[in-house]
Amino acid sequence: MMTDFAERKTVEQVEEGQELAPKFDERGLITAITTDYETGELLMVGYMNKEALKKTIELGEAVYWSRSREVLWHKGANSGLKQKVEELLIDDDQDALWLRVSVEGNASCHVGYRSCFYRKIPIGSEQSEKNKLEFTIHKKSFDPKEVYGDAPNPTKL
Numbered sequence: 647m648m649t650d651f652a653e654r655k656t657v658e659q660v661e662e663g664q665e666l667a668p669k670f671d672e673r674g675l676i677t678a679i680t681t682d683y684e685t686g687e688l689l690m691v692g693y694m695n696k697e698a699l700k701k702t703i704e705l706g707e708a709v710y711w712s713r714s715r716e717v718l719w720h721k722g723a724n725s726g727l728k729q730k731v732e733e734l735l736i737d738d739d740q741d742a743l744w745l746r747v748s749v750e751g752n753a754s755c756h757v758g759y760r761s762c763f764y765r766k767i768p769i770g771s772e773q774s775e776k777n778k779l780e781f782t783i784h785k786k787s788f789d790p791k792e793v794y795g796d797a798p799n800p801t802k803l
Contacts, residue, residue, distance in 0.1 A: 654669060661739060670695065677691065677742045680692065680708065681744070683746040706730060707729060708720075722751070725751070727788075728749070729754065730747060730748045751788070758789060766779065768780060
């Protein structure tokens, strides 16, 4: 079991070495980009603190830090839509993670869509109404009310 991460000492150690020395931001978080292992489809972007990253490594399942609820969030613990980590990568300066996952239940978004990126922002000549979003996914993978009940939406406005 992992005890702690390496101390960041030199650029060479961080960029070219084999020690895991993640750089967490001023809030103690690191960005975690999550894609489907088979297709490469972008599923979500989340955040991890030290404990979430350690648990993800230990369990082999995605565990995030919920900024809106300020708690650890084991993805799929309530919904059953777990993300099995097939590969976990870290970028060159160790301040961003890439999780390549297999998803149980074929969805990753708490709103019910497969991906959290289900709308696009029209740009340039595509823009018809200022800032009007266009849906790119039109069918939900599950009904959030059936999965989560009448629990309030976890997103703070």
